[in-house]
Amino acid sequence: MSEAVLDSGAADAPDKQGLVEDWSRDKQVFGVPWGKAMMWIFLLSDTFIFSCFLVGYMMVRISTTDPWPNPSEVFALDAFGVPVPLLLIAIMTFILITSSGTMALAVNMGYRKDRKKTFWLMVATAILGASFVCMQAYEWSKLISEGVRPWGNPFGAAQFGSSFFMITGFHGMHVSAGVIYLLVIAFRVRNGFYEKRGGNYEIVEITGLYWHFVDLVWVFIFAFFYLW
Amino acid sequence: MSYVAIADRDHEQEHHDPQTFITKYVWSQDHKVIAIQYGITAIFVGLIALGLSAIMRLQLGFPDQFTFINPENYYQFITMHGMIMVIYLLTALFLGGFGNYLIPLMIGSRDMVFPYLNMLSYWVYLLSVVILITSFFVPGGSTGAGWTLYPPQAIMPGTPGTDLGIILMLASLAVFIVAFTMGGLNYVTTVLQARCKGMTLMRMPLSVWGIFIATILGLLAFPALLVSAIMMLFDKTLMTSFFMPAISSMGVDPGYTGGSPILFQHLFWFFGHPEVYIVALPAFGIVSDLLSTHARKNIFGYRMMVWAIIAIGGLSFVVWAHHMYVSGMNPYFGFFFATTTLIIAVPTAIKVYNWVLTLWEGNIHLRVPMLFAIGFIFTFIHGGLTGLFLGNVTIDLPLSDTYFVVAHFHMVMGVSPVLVVFGAIYHWWPKITGKMYNETLGKWHFWMTFLGTYAIYLPMHYLGFAGVPRRYFSMGNTDFLPESAQDLNAAITMSALFVAATQILFFINMIWSLRKGPKSDPNPWDATTLEWQTPDHPPKHGNWGHDLPEVHRWAYDYSVPGYEDDFIPQNVPPDKAPAGRDHGGEH
Numbered sequence: 001m002s003e004a005v006l007d008s009g010a011a012d013a014p015d016k017q018g019l020v021e022d023w024s025r026d027k028q029v030f031g032v033p034w035g036k037a038m039m040w041i042f043l044l045s046d047t048f049i050f051s052c053f054l055v056g057y058m059m060v061r062i063s064t065t066d067p068w069p070n071p072s073e074v075f076a077l078d079a080f081g082v083p084v085p086l087l088l089i090a091i092m093t094f095i096l097i098t099s100s101g102t103m104a105l106a107v108n109m110g111y112r113k114d115r116k117k118t119f120w121l122m123v124a125t126a127i128l129g130a131s132f133v134c135m136q137a138y139e140w141s142k143l144i145s146e147g148v149r150p151w152g153n154p155f156g157a158a159q160f161g162s163s164f165f166m167i168t169g170f171h172g173m174h175v176s177a178g179v180i181y182l183l184v185i186a187f188r189v190r191n192g193f194y195e196k197r198g199g200n201y202e203i204v205e206i207t208g209l210y211w212h213f214v215d216l217v218w219v220f221i222f223a224f225f226y227l228w
Numbered sequence: 229m230s231y232v233a234i235a236d237r238d239h240e241q242e243h244h245d246p247q248t249f250i251t252k253y254v255w256s257q258d259h260k261v262i263a264i265q266y267g268i269t270a271i272f273v274g275l276i277a278l279g280l281s282a283i284m285r286l287q288l289g290f291p292d293q294f295t296f297i298n299p300e301n302y303y304q305f306i307t308m309h310g311m312i313m314v315i316y317l318l319t320a321l322f323l324g325g326f327g328n329y330l331i332p333l334m335i336g337s338r339d340m341v342f343p344y345l346n347m348l349s350y351w352v353y354l355l356s357v358v359i360l361i362t363s364f365f366v367p368g369g370s371t372g373a374g375w376t377l378y379p380p381q382a383i384m385p386g387t388p389g390t391d392l393g394i395i396l397m398l399a400s401l402a403v404f405i406v407a408f409t410m411g412g413l414n415y416v417t418t419v420l421q422a423r424c425k426g427m428t429l430m431r432m433p434l435s436v437w438g439i440f441i442a443t444i445l446g447l448l449a450f451p452a453l454l455v456s457a458i459m460m461l462f463d464k465t466l467m468t469s470f471f472m473p474a475i476s477s478m479g480v481d482p483g484y485t486g487g488s489p490i491l492f493q494h495l496f497w498f499f500g501h502p503e504v505y506i507v508a509l510p511a512f513g514i515v516s517d518l519l520s521t522h523a524r525k526n527i528f529g530y531r532m533m534v535w536a537i538i539a540i541g542g543l544s545f546v547v548w549a550h551h552m553y554v555s556g557m558n559p560y561f562g563f564f565f566a567t568t569t570l571i572i573a574v575p576t577a578i579k580v581y582n583w584v585l586t587l588w589e590g591n592i593h594l595r596v597p598m599l600f601a602i603g604f605i606f607t608f609i610h611g612g613l614t615g616l617f618l619g620n621v622t623i624d625l626p627l628s629d630t631y632f633v634v635a636h637f638h639m640v641m642g643v644s645p646v647l648v649v650f651g652a653i654y655h656w657w658p659k660i661t662g663k664m665y666n667e668t669l670g671k672w673h674f675w676m677t678f679l680g681t682y683a684i685y686l687p688m689h690y691l692g693f694a695g696v697p698r699r700y701f702s703m704g705n706t707d708f709l710p711e712s713a714q715d716l717n718a719a720i721t722m723s724a725l726f727v728a729a730t731q732i733l734f735f736i737n738m739i740w741s742l743r744k745g746p747k748s749d750p751n752p753w754d755a756t757t758l759e760w761q762t763p764d765h766p767p768k769h770g771n772w773g774h775d776l777p778e779v780h781r782w783a784y785d786y787s788v789p790g791y792e793d794d795f796i797p798q799n800v801p802p803d804k805a806p807a808g809r810d811h812g813g814e815h
Contacts, residue, residue, distance in 0.1 A: 026425055026779070030420060038341070038417045041413055041416055044447070044448070045447040048447075049451040049454060052456075056470065059491045060486075060488055063487070064469075065474075066486055157486060159468075170458075
């Protein structure tokens, strides 16, 4: 085959080709901005980090000889004198999922170049995220006051406290970093930083990718730690 | 997905032309300067690790002769030697050094896609090196747990460096992983998104392929090390029991309960085995390019070479527990992991055959880089063959933790990648510095290193079969070992000191070349790949002057019949030279 064939072949419909042929053309493998591609690859790497944390947690939970504390009792909250299992966690999860909704709206407004609405939706997302972190701090202090420590707790296996503080702490750090990230981008949007760069608001979606990922990870932590 | 020629997105890349000395050479965002910074730092710590191995060999060859080496120090040296060589030298040098230098130049990009992040990557790496070196000087010294850092012993009293050494080691690893992630994201995104016009994935030089896949492995494998480092830090500092079972140390109960030491081994080797290929795949790629260039012949089976790299990368994630046959894990695991381990020999053998077939009837120029490349084939085959022994459960059990293992992994992932590192430095030195080195001195360096390493590691196989255990400070009076084992150990030590001293030739050569070396040709090896076709020599910031190059052919158009030269650079259009072979897509 000749060069001419290759070049024209690349220019017209790539769907005639197989996946490998398509990907290996002389074009960007992913038709997205560089920052977005990099964020996806980073999230893949981060997925492995959280997977290792969760697998490690499951393994110590299986291998420990002491009984595992009952999450619905440990994480119960007294409401009007009645202990309600997982009440706080349910609220936290609801808030975080809601923040994904406001984030998605912000991305939409970003592509419509509505800077004001994008700004406020991102700020709303950040506030929801910050309130999630605050509630987590409340949960931590409640458990600490009940005697739960990384090295032991009154309810059962020591690994309960170790895994809890480690995994929720690592996730909480992700949320906190995300809140800062959101605020930085939000204020840049408001101040017209991206107008000077051709009015391109793909960065809002990249921030959104990170935020949705942090939400998704929480769903897994919720399922494996609180519900199991 | 619409077609977007990459050249059309050239404006996406930010260009900050460096103005001052500081922005040009210190806080530089130029991938070439960052590569050199990575390279110098990595070689510096590598020399420390080389010195440590020389001290270890003194003790092993001549026990009790050197009073300044006590057992505690010995374990600290052995640990730091392994950790530095594997992570801070080889990983950093291949990916941070060669990856940074070669990827943008070979794929026709102006720089990495995010130069600022790339710069941060180096400085965070430097921080991890500083933390690592600090651990030598803290009370109790650096950790002596062995480079695998197995708990419980890594953090229990009795092992050297359990005060601060182990904490600094784990912290340094965590910082290194952050640095690697910043660099690695850059390398992968650059290869995927920033190739120049005409540079299809299947026209990339194999060097780029090797570095690219190795970086993906790193991004997926280092998380396991990060998690195990964090968990062990908590076990040490917060008395959690992730890895620590209920245990009594010298009659004292430290208070651990119910953790799983095998969990650490699984996490560690889920990182540790891909790590072997993080070091090996760039070496595979680079050696392919050296062989092809200096044999004036296209690489044999280019497509197979690419797919073998990808297959090895994928398989490397499902073989980790072959490091754990004696750990007490479920014996059925051994069957599974032995099978996958032997399967990985298939793509590896394809690569070795293809290297040899590339040499077959080639016009071989035995220049210094070529000598190192051919030397690599020898050491890699030897190291690979002993891997077949160790990959089988029943043969591994008696050989585990003997000198046979030491010989195996030093041949396959110590000597082999280091030979490629030297070959690559000699090969790209003219491009990096614009100067030539002394060919004769380089050849002396090769022969003394190559033969010297054989004198070190070949006898170790025999000692391993005889049952000499690894990591022992001294043998003492061991009944099952003949006295001649000690003589062999002394001979190995002499060879090791000789090889270590020989490396001075390399540094003399390079310093001489920088100061007084003759100017080199822009393309001294008549190579086809893009980095030799830059408008400036050595390439300036931005690499390509005003216009990005355009690629018209694969990277291996050597000795094409009917063309005046015996090479056609990748950017020569088809109307000026025969089309040659193309692996761009259709057949």
